[in-house]
Amino acid sequence: MIKKFSPSTLLILFALSFPVLAQDSEEDVTDFGSPNQTPQTFDDSRECALSEDSELINLLNFKLKKFNPTxxxxxSGPPLTEEEIKHKSIRFYSLQLKDEKVVKIDIDKFASLGGATLASLLNRSxxxxxxxxxxxEFFSLFGDSIIGHYEISFERILRLYATAVNKNNNIAQEFIRTQIIPSPMSLDSAIKSLYDDYGYQQNIIESLLPQEVxxxxxxxxxxxxxxxxxxxxxxAFSLLGGRIVDQGEKEIFIFVPDSKKGLLGSNETIVISSxxxxxxxPLLNIPLALNVMRSLGFNAKIIILKHVFIDNESSCVVGEGGLWYHFKGNDKRVGCDFLSNTIRSIKSNTLVKSNDYPIFKESIDRVNEIINN
Incomplete structure (x- = not known):
């Protein structure tokens, strides 16, 4: 887990250049294999370029004397506290590495590390x-802590977090949960994100949400x-501090049938944005979606229809027992393609002819205004 720093931490960072007493401890004897020699693509700027895999391997293979807090x-002094052990061990390893070359890796690679490899890297932080x-932009490591707060696109956050969870990298997980803020998202991007129920495993999303939530x-x-x-x-986007880019009013309108009995066609929900x-x-959990959208500052309205005007001869109506019927002239048939017929009514501005118009007049008028602009 990433730990909070005390005010003394920064002083210790500046003290890393001072000598400490040598400890006659067993050397770290873990070796790492030779890197894959496939060429890598770097940024044009030397300042932003990543280190070669071989440089990381060389650093991991550098023999460190282990820190012994006893x-x-x-x-002669009192037993070291956990924080003192952390600070002294970082200083102890840093002095051994003072002549070694700095290694720059991307955060994706760090998130994919686990076990002994991650532990060895942290000793060389x-x-x-x-x-x-x-x-x-580069993040600095201080032992098992990543320093600073950063903004990253939400989709990239999810990919990084999924990697960290699958590799049991708790340090990367905690960093993402507590020190990264998602880049702002547009209104329409937020709605489009409701389409993807299968992009990530349930456990990935669950672990991003606090228990109480x-x-x-x-x-x-x-x-x-x-x-x-x-x-x-x-x-999760909202809880991580994400926000919707201000582009005028943030409005959405959700159209739902009064009953699901006798519905024909697909199971999508109609959502109209400002x-x-x-x-x-597809498969929208409307109560949950409304709560989440409102937490992001959306003015979210729901319009419940039991009568859909199609044209002067056709309409869909909820009848006996909550069953949908399609009327065309004198012909009455069980079932209604609510999705297609409602979208047709929205586009043709005939929502005002629905029997439900008086109940949802304000919202329907606003939808007509949005669609006609």
């Missing part, structure tokens, strides 16, 4: 810099269902 030099995945939104078992992964991703785009979102 050695003779500490016997004074010589490791992690490059930001989207700009010429999972309990609040998903109940005591705290399980995110497969059908709710997309909505949960957007919830940017005048019409979306057909």
């Amino acid at each position: 050695s003779k030099e500490f016997e 004074s010589k490791i810099f992690l490059r930001h995945p989207e700009k010429c 999972r309990t609040l939104f998903f109940g005591e078992n705290s399980m995110v269902s497969v059908a709710d992964v997309a909505e949960s991703k957007l919830l 940017s005048s785009k019409i979306y057909e979102v």
Whole structure:
């Protein structure tokens, strides 16, 4: 886990150049294999270029004497605290590495490390810099802590976090949860994110959400269902501090049928944004989506229809027992293609002829205004 620094931490960082007493400890004898010699692509700027794999391997293979917090030099004082052990060990290893070359790796590679390799890299943290995945910027390591706060696109955050979870890299996971803020997202990008229920494993999204949030939104078992992964991703975006780019009013309107009995066609939900785009979102968890959208500052409205005007001879109506019927002249048939007929009504500005118009007049008028602009 990443630990918070005390004010003394910065002083210790400046003290790394002062000598410490040598410790006669067993050497680290872990060796790492030769790197793959496939050429790598670097940035044009030398300052932003990543180190060769061979340079990382050489650093990992550098023999370090192990820090011993119970050695003779500490016997005269009180037992070292956990924080003192961390600081002294970082200083101890840093002095051994003072003549070694700095190694720059990308954050993706760091997130993919685990086990003994990660532990060895952390012992050599004074010589490791992690490059930001989207700009010429480097993160500094201080032992098992990554210093600073950064902004990264949300999709990149999810990929990094998935890698860290799958590799059991708890340091990268904690860094992403607590020190990274998602780049702002557009209104339409937020809605499009509701399409993808299968882009990430449930456990990846679950672990991004605090326990109390999972309990609040998903109940005591705290399980995110497969059908709710997309909505949960957007919830994670909000909890990480993400925001929607201000582009005028942030409005969405969700059209839902009064009943699901007798519906024909696909199972998408109609969502209209204030940017005048019409979306057909599959398997939308409407209550969850509304809560998440509102937490992001959306003015989210729901329009429930039990009568869809198609043309002067045709309409869909909820009848006896909550069953949808399609009327065409004197012909009455069970079933209604709610999705297609409602979109047709929206585009043809005939929502005002629905029997539901008086109930949802304000929202329907606003939808007509958006679509006609």
